Amino acid sequence: xxxxxxxxxxxxxxxxxxxxxxxxxxxxxxxxxxxxxxxxxxxxxxxxxxxxxxxxxxxxxxxxxxxxxxxxxxxxxxxxxxxxxxxxxxxxxxxxxxxxx
Amino acid sequence: xxxxxxxxxxxxxxxxxxxxxxxxxxxxxxxxxxxxxxxxxxxxxxxxxxxxxxxxxxxxxxxxxxxxxxxxxxxxxxxxxxxxxxxxxxxxxxxxxxxxxxxxxxxxxxxxxxxxxxxxxxxxxxxxxxxxxxxxxxxxxxxxxxxxxxxxxxxxxxxxxxxxxxxxxxxxxxxxxxxxxxxxxxxxxxxxxxxxxxxxxxxxxxxxxxxxxxxxxxxxxxxxxxxxxxxxxxxxxxxxxxxxxxxxxxxxxxxxxxxxxxxxxxxxxxxxxxxxxxxxxxxxxxxxxxxxxxxxxxxxxxxxxxxxxxxxxxxxxxxxxxxxxxxxxxxxxxxxxxxxxxxxxxxxxxxxxxxxxxxxxxxxxxxxxxxxxxxxxxxxxxxxxxxxxxxxxxxxxxxxxxxxxxxxxxxxxxxxxxxxxxxxxxxxxxxxxxxxxxxxxxxxxxxxxxxxxxxxxxxxxxxxxxxxxxxxxxxxxxxxxxxxxxxxxxx
Numbered sequence: 163x164x165x166x167x168x169x170x171x172x173x174x175x176x177x178x179x180x181x182x183x184x185x186x187x188x189x190x191x192x193x194x195x196x197x198x199x200x201x202x203x204x205x206x207x208x209x210x211x212x213x214x215x216x217x218x219x220x221x222x223x224x225x226x227x228x229x230x231x232x233x234x235x236x237x238x239x240x241x242x243x244x245x246x247x248x249x250x251x252x253x254x255x256x257x258x259x260x261x262x263x
Numbered sequence: 264x265x266x267x268x269x270x271x272x273x274x275x276x277x278x279x280x281x282x283x284x285x286x287x288x289x290x291x292x293x294x295x296x297x298x299x300x301x302x303x304x305x306x307x308x309x310x311x312x313x314x315x316x317x318x319x320x321x322x323x324x325x326x327x328x329x330x331x332x333x334x335x336x337x338x339x340x341x342x343x344x345x346x347x348x349x350x351x352x353x354x355x356x357x358x359x360x361x362x363x364x365x366x367x368x369x370x371x372x373x374x375x376x377x378x379x380x381x382x383x384x385x386x387x388x389x390x391x392x393x394x395x396x397x398x399x400x401x402x403x404x405x406x407x408x409x410x411x412x413x414x415x416x417x418x419x420x421x422x423x424x425x426x427x428x429x430x431x432x433x434x435x436x437x438x439x440x441x442x443x444x445x446x447x448x449x450x451x452x453x454x455x456x457x458x459x460x461x462x463x464x465x466x467x468x469x470x471x472x473x474x475x476x477x478x479x480x481x482x483x484x485x486x487x488x489x490x491x492x493x494x495x496x497x498x499x500x501x502x503x504x505x506x507x508x509x510x511x512x513x514x515x516x517x518x519x520x521x522x523x524x525x526x527x528x529x530x531x532x533x534x535x536x537x538x539x540x541x542x543x544x545x546x547x548x549x550x551x552x553x554x555x556x557x558x559x560x561x562x563x564x565x566x567x568x569x570x571x572x573x574x575x576x577x578x579x580x581x582x583x584x585x586x587x588x589x590x591x592x593x594x595x596x597x598x599x600x601x602x603x604x605x606x607x608x609x610x611x612x613x614x615x616x617x618x619x620x621x622x623x624x625x626x627x628x629x630x631x632x633x634x635x636x637x638x639x640x641x642x643x644x645x646x647x648x649x650x651x652x653x654x655x656x657x658x659x660x661x662x663x664x665x666x667x668x669x670x671x672x673x674x675x676x677x678x679x680x681x682x683x684x685x686x687x688x689x690x691x692x693x694x695x696x697x698x699x700x701x702x703x704x705x706x707x708x709x710x711x712x713x714x715x716x717x718x719x720x721x722x723x724x725x726x727x728x729x730x731x732x733x734x735x736x737x738x739x740x741x742x743x744x745x746x747x748x749x750x751x752x753x754x
Contacts, residue, residue: 166634174630177637178586179593181614182626190627193688197631200689201575204647207654214649215656217473217503218705218729219460224502238366242597251595254609 165195267292268429272338272486275432279322279337286319286326286337290381293339297383297430300754305405306415306425308344309352310384315339318381325379334489334513336379341431343422344385345392346477347466348372355468356388356400356418359620360598369466370498371435371477378493383431386421390622391589392442392470394418395694398685399624406681407450408751409719413678416446416694422480423450427751433490434480439471440577441674441698443478444710448673448722451712451749453487453739454480456698458730459705460505462491463498471584472503474577474702483748484711484740488516491732507730515733519740524558527738529725530565530666535697540675543716548672551713551723554745555670555738565666567658572651573700578692579635579648580703586632589625592617627688652703659704663728668738671697673710673722697724707732711739712749720749 171191175182182190236249245252267275267289278284294312301307322337347353347365349372354360368376375382389399397405397420405420407413408427415424419436423446426434436443438456447454455478462477469475479490495509531552536545556562594600594616602615621629635644662669675696684690701708706729713723723742727735 171630174633175626176614178626178629178633179590179610179614179617180621180626180629181611181618183618186623186626189623190630193627194630194634196687196689197578197627197692198634200692201578201631201635201644201648203575204572204579204651205643207569207572207647207651209647209650209654212650212653214646215652215703216649218656218703219503219505221460221503221505226499234366241366242363244594244598244600245603253595254603254605254607254612256609 166191166198268296270432271483272335272432272481272489275338276335279326280332282326286322286381287316289337290315290319290339293383293431300428301430303406303411303754304408304424304428304430305403306386306421306428306430307341307384308354308356308387308402308421311351311382314351315381315383318376322379322381333378335493338380338433339383339431340375340380341383341386341422341425341434342372343419343434343436344388345437345468346371346435347468348382348385351385353385356390356402357620357622357625358401358599359592363597367466370463370500371494372466374494380433380493386419386425386434388421389418390625391468391585392418392437392439393585393624393628395441395445395691396684397421398681399622401622404681407678408754409451409678413680414449416449416678418442419446419480423447423452423454426450426452426480426482428754432482433486435477435494436480437467437475437477438702439474439581440702441695443480444698444708444722444724445674445694447480447710449678449720451720451751452480452482453484453709453711454478455487455491455709456701456707457491457495457732458505458707460503461509461707461732462495463501463504465498465500469588471581472588473584474581484736484743485513485516485520488512488736505730510730510733512733512736515736516740519737520744522558522741522744524555524560524738524741527559528561528563528666529555529738530563530662530669532570532669532671533564533566534568534570535671539696540672541677541716544672544674544676544721547714547716547721548723551742551746552670555742558741558745563666565662565669567662567700569651569654569658570700573655573703574692574696576648576651576655577695577699577703579644580652582628582632583635583645584632586629586636589629592620624688655700656704659706668734669726671724673697673724677716677719677721701726705729707735709735709739711742713742713746715749
């Protein structure tokens, strides 16, 4: 597997919502290249007919009784929020102003 | 130093139950010890002095009232900062959660409290449990009590160092790729990863959900078993929790301590006895295996051909799951928010928050995971790693048709100097070479001290079949009886 370019790192950082610095792009390009080359060893294993394992415990459809249980109060749920208003998490604008207006 | 800090959990619980000492006295002794040595060790991120003393007083009051106390009542315990504690700071070793006080307790912490143990505080860790040295903590490294210029392992270096420094007789860790066992090995303490699903993940800050397993750390095998019994068992709040009772690990540890392993067949993993480990580590391991043979165990070699691919498979699977799990740290519901000046969009604020809040190793793993899951690379990376996971599981299954448990060194090398592996992230990953297969398979594994190499502790790993946690405790206790526990130098 090929090394990873600065541009690819910038793309991954965007997808990952990381506002990385120019300096980090250089560092990460080198480091991620080494890591990806090493983990690419999994490709050496002949496994075409092997089913994948996503989980070691084969439990499916785990349900509980549909009964009311105590939960967090709005105050508790909002206690760690960076910003809250009227019992809601307050976030920066999501839509452009002209769209919102 | 007060003698109380040198005692095992069993001994402390006995003294508290008989009234020879009080839980408050025991707690004060450990808080004093933390005050004396933690500036040199830095095992703790937060010491909950008031909470600990209140919990200890409650135990003493219950005893005075004639209530029956559990087997660990009055025993102090340190908890890895990956588990939520209601009203007590929980950072996961990250700046992104600095100052966060969770509104609820994790199941593990709830069970610790119900058992009458006394939580001393929260221990240091690699950020989000990603690392093998505790150097990736955003709050500075923990130091190994055996040599404070060396790492205490990771990610649960704080939980292991607290034991070796006699700051706590018990601690809780979490093991995703070795984060309980590797710190146990390099600090000369005992660390057990239960069967995946045998301990609840409710309130455990998620790193890699198909692998994360909380578990017990202690200075003796019996103490670890008692702690395992207290925290283990089905939890309806964790959908991957296995709905069966915990095997009787305490009885198994007591049985092992009798020193008879007649009829027990152990397999040395051939793939882990080659050139991967330091000669001193291999020598201590071989001597310990010989000691087990003298107790009656039959020792054979077993090949697990796909174990060599466990490390690369893990470093695709765990980052992939982490890239998804850590999406919740978006500066909206808890923790840090950066750059919200009224002009920036939500996406910009999220990106600035995550950039400022996450350290370099977390960023690397998020990006590796994002890469491995992207269309075009998914089949070659994540998909292939999941297939390799199947083959590793098959290696275990076929090995356990031949032997009762597998054995290997816990880590390829003893505690390394602080700063010696941070420049090359992949060199750090190699610390998990022998511990990762059990995580991918899901079965239990334990590290128990087996001697020294160049004056530093070496860990001996025992891996057992899924839900046969008792089996590893039996072998571990037998080994402990044969080679003894390790006493770190005075700090």
